[in-house]
Amino acid sequence: MQFLSDNAAPVHPRLWEAMRAADAPDTPYDTDALSRELDARFSALFGRECAALWVATGTAANCLALATMVDPHGGVVCHEEAHIEMDECGAPGFYLHGAKLLLAPGNGAKLTADAIGEVLAGITRGVHQVPAQAISITQASEYGMVYRPDELAAISALAKQHDLGLHMDGARFGNAAAFLGGAPAEVAGPVDALSFGMVKNGGMGAEAVILFDTAKADMIRFRRKRAGHLQSKGRYLAAQIHAMLDDDLWLENARAANAAAAEIAAAAGDRLVYPVEANEVFVRMNADERAALRERGFAFYDWGDVCVRMVTSWATNPDHVRLLAKAVSAL
CATH class of the missing domain: 3.90.1150.10 (Aspartate Aminotransferase, domain 1)
Structure with a gap:
């Protein structure tokens, strides 16, 4: 009787059907029809223009999104028990070419604007310390706690005040949305980039990187290729994502x-x-x-x-x- 992890769950049958339906000749990489339609699908879901790209893992989704915000000499404020800190084997430093994670505490692995502010206050200006350039939060958190819209608004306001990018690790974004019962845009809040989780929620091997700053999409496309995540038969990843969105599966x-x-x-x-x-x-x-x-x-x-x-x-x-x-x- 399995309660180890949602990663241990089987793939939903509708995703197998979608991949089977995609099992026909099409253009390679991300030029197929299904991949090209992802921008429109997620723009409709969130009610604002965005760019959506598939990758195979949540680690790649998180790190590629953060790579659009942070320089090699920069830092990402995150919770001390965030997945990017505890469970990604240094991948943020690898993808971000040496950028540092700046850790903050918080009950239930949730950050607050006050906790982030304390980290920022400890950073002096100039070249001798790592400057914060982004904040990463997890929805739902590593302890299954969900950020409410007012909490997201407070963190977003702080990010704007300090000119920081705001990333959301949404490995369990669906669970947060189901709990809150609100529109996806409310569950995500005013973030700049979102890792939209699929694998823990019935997927096989596809996650979506959502960029609300669409001008940065090409940066991820190049970085995805360089990182070895541009799959030649990308339509099978896109098919999983479409199937998950169909009828709000x-x-x-x-x-x-x-x-x-x-x-x-x-x-x-x-x-x-x-x-x-x-x-x-x-x-x-x-x-x-x-x-x-x-x-x-x-x-x-x-x-x-x-x-x-x-x-x-x-x-x-x-x-x-x-x-x-x-x-x-x-x-």
Whole structure:
């Protein structure tokens, strides 16, 4: 009974169908019809003009987006537990040619304007320190916490005040949108670039980099090629993205994952470490309790010595959810 990660979930059948439908001769790289239509699809989704490019991984999406904002001598303000800091093996420094991550604290792995301001205040002007050039936030955060529109507005105002780019890691953007129930533009806020997550939400191997400053699209195209991410049969990546957008499948999948997480959260009660706003559940549990659940067939990650992480997906078996909820409530 799998609660390790939404990355472990299967590919949604509609994406397989879309890739099969794209399995015909077309022009290579990103010149095929499906790839060329992505700009219009995402512009309609967000209600403003944008450029959309496919890549194969979230790491590439994050780093290519940030590379449009940050010089090799610059810095990116992010949370101290952000994915770009903890889980990308130094990829930001690699893609950004040495740029530095400037770390800030925050409850639930969320940044606040005040926390960002404290980092900025500690940077002196001149050539002796790394200047901040961008902010990166994660929606939903690494602990499944969701930024509200007013929080995004405050961070955006600070970014504009200091002439900083604003990037959003949206690996679980669909889960945040399902929780907030608002339009995608409200969930993204006034960001400059967005990594629109697909793989955790039923995709196979395609993520979208969304640039609201369309003039920077060519910069990413060159950097994507140089980084080895320009796939010669890009129509198969584009097909996955279109299938996810069709009839709001991305939202349907995220709602299913969120609902499963909420059921487990209700059973956990005061064992919850963070409010459950997306599809991740962090539960206080000692070693004996973890062992007892694993003996019953539940798979999940230890998260330090006193906490476990359980993640649901679009395909999580409802019977498994009920069994886990019952087992957690009985601890």
